[in-house]
Amino acid sequence: MLKTFRIGGIHPPENKLSAGQAIRKIELPAQVVIPLSQHLGAPAKAIVAKGDEVKVGTLLAEANGFVSASISSPVSGKITKIDTVIDSSGYAKPAIFIEVIGDEWLPEIDRSSDLKRECTLSSNEILEKIKAAGLVGMGGAAFPTHVKLVPPPDFKAEILIINGVECEPYLTADHQLMLEKSEEILVGVTLLMKVLNVTQAVIGIEANKPDAIKLLTEKATAYPGIQIQGLKMCYPQGGEKQLIEAITGKQVAPGTLPISTGAVVQNISTAFAVYEAVQKNKPLIERVITVTGKDIVTPSNLLVRLGTPMRALLEACGGIPPNIGKLIAGGPMMGRSLTNFDTPITKGSSGILAFNETESLRQPIENCIRCAKCIGVCPIGLEPYLISIVADQNDWEELERLHVMECIECGCCQFTCPAHRPLLDFCRLGKSKVGALLRQRAAKK
Amino acid sequence: MLHISSSPHIHSGDSISRNMYGVLIALCPALLVGFATFGLGALIVTATSISCCLLFEWLLVKYLFKSQKQTLGDGSALLTGVLLAMNLPSNLPMWIIILGSLFAIAVVKMSFGGLGCNLFNPALAARVFLLISFPVQMTSWPKPLQLTQYVDAETGATPLALMKAAAKGGDMEGMLAQTKHIWDYFLGFNMGGSMGEASALALLIGLVYLLWRRIITWHIPVSIFVGAAGFSGILHIMAPNTYASPLMHLFTGGLMLGAIFMATDYVTSPMTHKGQLIYGVMIGFLTILIRSFGAYPEGVSFAILIMNAFTPLINMYCKPKRFGSQEAAKV
Numbered sequence: 107m108l109k110t111f112r113i114g115g116i117h118p119p120e121n122k123l124s125a126g127q128a129i130r131k132i133e134l135p136a137q138v139v140i141p142l143s144q145h146l147g148a149p150a151k152a153i154v155a156k157g158d159e160v161k162v163g164t165l166l167a168e169a170n171g172f173v174s175a176s177i178s179s180p181v182s183g184k185i186t187k188i189d190t191v192i193d194s195s196g197y198a199k200p201a202i203f204i205e206v207i208g209d210e211w212l213p214e215i216d217r218s219s220d221l222k223r224e225c226t227l228s229s230n231e232i233l234e235k236i237k238a239a240g241l242v243g244m245g246g247a248a249f250p251t252h253v254k255l256v257p258p259p260d261f262k263a264e265i266l267i268i269n270g271v272e273c274e275p276y277l278t279a280d281h282q283l284m285l286e287k288s289e290e291i292l293v294g295v296t297l298l299m300k301v302l303n304v305t306q307a308v309i310g311i312e313a314n315k316p317d318a319i320k321l322l323t324e325k326a327t328a329y330p331g332i333q334i335q336g337l338k339m340c341y342p343q344g345g346e347k348q349l350i351e352a353i354t355g356k357q358v359a360p361g362t363l364p365i366s367t368g369a370v371v372q373n374i375s376t377a378f379a380v381y382e383a384v385q386k387n388k389p390l391i392e393r394v395i396t397v398t399g400k401d402i403v404t405p406s407n408l409l410v411r412l413g414t415p416m417r418a419l420l421e422a423c424g425g426i427p428p429n430i431g432k433l434i435a436g437g438p439m440m441g442r443s444l445t446n447f448d449t450p451i452t453k454g455s456s457g458i459l460a461f462n463e464t465e466s467l468r469q470p471i472e473n474c475i476r477c478a479k480c481i482g483v484c485p486i487g488l489e490p491y492l493i494s495i496v497a498d499q500n501d502w503e504e505l506e507r508l509h510v511m512e513c514i515e516c517g518c519c520q521f522t523c524p525a526h527r528p529l530l531d532f533c534r535l536g537k538s539k540v541g542a543l544l545r546q547r548a549a550k551k
Numbered sequence: 552m553l554h555i556s557s558s559p560h561i562h563s564g565d566s567i568s569r570n571m572y573g574v575l576i577a578l579c580p581a582l583l584v585g586f587a588t589f590g591l592g593a594l595i596v597t598a599t600s601i602s603c604c605l606l607f608e609w610l611l612v613k614y615l616f617k618s619q620k621q622t623l624g625d626g627s628a629l630l631t632g633v634l635l636a637m638n639l640p641s642n643l644p645m646w647i648i649i650l651g652s653l654f655a656i657a658v659v660k661m662s663f664g665g666l667g668c669n670l671f672n673p674a675l676a677a678r679v680f681l682l683i684s685f686p687v688q689m690t691s692w693p694k695p696l697q698l699t700q701y702v703d704a705e706t707g708a709t710p711l712a713l714m715k716a717a718a719k720g721g722d723m724e725g726m727l728a729q730t731k732h733i734w735d736y737f738l739g740f741n742m743g744g745s746m747g748e749a750s751a752l753a754l755l756i757g758l759v760y761l762l763w764r765r766i767i768t769w770h771i772p773v774s775i776f777v778g779a780a781g782f783s784g785i786l787h788i789m790a791p792n793t794y795a796s797p798l799m800h801l802f803t804g805g806l807m808l809g810a811i812f813m814a815t816d817y818v819t820s821p822m823t824h825k826g827q828l829i830y831g832v833m834i835g836f837l838t839i840l841i842r843s844f845g846a847y848p849e850g851v852s853f854a855i856l857i858m859n860a861f862t863p864l865i866n867m868y869c870k871p872k873r874f875g876s877q878e879a880a881k882v
Binding site: 113116118119196275347357358359360362430431432433434436438439440441442443444445446459461465466467468469472473474475476477478479481482484485486487488489491509512515517520521522523524525526530531534 | 553554555556557558559560561562563565566567569570620622625664665666667668768817818820821822823870871872873874875876877
């Protein structure tokens with residue numbers, strides 16, 4: 107039986123152009139750029155200086171506080187400078203620049219591809235390894251993994267949910283990883299279960315990946331407690347709240363943490379990274395990324411070192427399309443459009459999507475005809491049409507009453523709007539204004 | 552050069568014109584039956600109404616409401632023209648149609664701010680405006696199947712007018728025995744009335760198309776049918792000789808046209824499914840109330856316009872179900 111969530115959702119054209127493409131490595135670039143802020147929370151603190159020589163796996167920056175993540179070097183070479191770089195957010199952020207020399211790895215990293223199932227470490231030791239490897243949620247939000255694995259006091263994890271949904275159109279990296287590294291993922295899930303001290307884990311996969319569902323279901327029989335759940339195709343099922351509901355039937359109440367339902371969600375790529383970190387001593391230095399778009403010559407799933415410029419990935423897939431109009435980091439629904447081709451790959455990059463000129467442009471905005479389609483698709487049950495009107499009138503108090511802060515920015519409303527209204531733009535504006543209002547109010551108290 | 556914009560970067564491809572032309576396609580079966588039933592008159596009324604609606608909108612935006620954009624291409628004025636024509640007797644003099652089109656576009660639509668801003672359905676408001684202003688012409692319904700007549704067509708009573716008379720005389724069964732069978736009305740081609748009402752079957756085909764294309768959801772039409780059938784059913788059971796049966800109410804007059812094409816107008820109907828159900832049931836109820844106890848034999852237009860006025864209120868109180876809100880209530 108396929109499951110799904112109850113409120114809203116859409117099914118955009120899937121366009122999984124790179125489906126079935128085996129994961130391949132690309133040549134090392136001449137230089138990598140490592141932003142210090144690749145995760146949610148405080149930026150990491152650099153512990154190397156200009157001129158230092160590093161190997162693959164050398165710690166470059168340490169976590170700065172609990173909600174932060176350390177960063178290890180993805181290449182061997184020499185630190186050329188610590189400067190700023192424009193990352194996928196569009197802002198200049200501090201980053202470490204490394205000139206790549208050779209490919210020398212720290213000796214403790216196990217580079218063999220042998221499957222290592224057994225783990226005798228205690229749950230605390232596993233957690234420490236995850237933390238040291240600098241793992242973050244690899245679905246896009248890049249929330250530090252170890253934070254989610256330590257529920258706040260009063261909360262107890264009951265079930266681990268692994269997100270293999272990949273509901274964003276175009277992206278296939280997770281799908282391909284599930285096909286090629288199924289056992290490694292299952293070992294990773296087992297390790298996560300041990301840290302959380304839960305006996306049940308469910309891997310949610312959408313029905314458009316029947317081969318992955320079949321393969322993992324077969325393999326999972328050898329791993330007690332892990333179950334594979336097929337899900338109906340519906341965007342944004344990969345959203346944490348939607349996935350928890352689809353799997354457990356419970357909805358996260360507004361203003362509470364997802365853990366209040368007893369569920370902890372981790373991405374499928376994160377589970378694989380956990381395996382590598384714990385069993386192979388390998389920090390998070392590379393990841394699988396989908397490079398795709400209708401004008402990309404060979405849409406591919408690439409294994410890429412972090413810090414590699416997007417340009418190198420596009421060149422590995424047949425070059426930058428001459429008619430390129432937009433370059434998107436992530437999928438077309440939630441990805442960010444980039445300002446330049448040299449934006450580095452970070453821990454949260456799941457895909458690069460190239461749009462041609464015609465795909466890039468928005469249609470002219472027309473009057474709202476109150477068709478209510480935005481209400482029908484909103485997975486949170488908001489009224490995007492009204493939020494856009496009220497935000498346009500700068501009435502932030504009213505916007506707060508319309509629960510704009512609960513918007514998850516999935517974009518279903520704007521995708522659906524027949525009048526091409528920038529509904530999500532207004533929601534984002536509202537969230538930032540109401541957020542400021544709330545902080546002001548808290549400061550007064 | 553790269554374009555920069557925030558997500559989402561793709562769009563469903565849906566558009567206002569896609570929806571408007573979708574409704575127009577759904578209207579085609581009923582329109583064809585209307586032409587086949589009322590012939591030349593129907594063609595003249597439709598052509599006049601459409602061309603006037605388009606012309607008035609173009610003129611008003613060009614010379615009067617200059618801040619608004621020309622939206623002739625989106626099909627909304629065209630749709631208003633067709634819907635207005637379908638609500639008129641097909642022997643109506645041309646100058647009255649011109650006046651009705653002007654009222655629909657200028658007063659009801661453009662003066663409120665154009666597409667999406669009107670409180671009332673333009674075609675219906677214009678129909679009621681004409682009905683109140685020109686009661687004689689607006690209630691002289693041509694008999695069906697006079698294909699070459701226009702204003703000189705012979706007129707006759709509509710089934711609803713007969714029902715009204717029968718209700719007064721308390722002889723509903725006698726009236727029904729003299730008129731056509733209910734299922735003949737359902738098929739069409741033989742019923743006096745406005746052009747769009749000619750065949751319930753043709754209108755239902757349009758409904759199926761609208762649902763299939765996901766232009767509308769089932770909530771409004773079905774709740775209107777339920778509201779009307781429920782209330783008329785109760786009345787019929789209580790006094791079968793005064794009040795006609797639910798089927799008679801559903802298949803005659805403008806109820807089908809109103810429920811499928813007028814009440815479902817995006818702009819003037821509620822936003823949430825819950826609100827739409829309240830709106831629909833109330834339209835059904837008010838229609839039967841006016842038909843059974845009011846001065847007019849037909850009440851659909853009034854019922855829809857009344858509920859149009861309640862739509863902002865319904866929107867204020869019927870909010871969508873929020874994710875996790877019930878869980879929050881439990882805590």
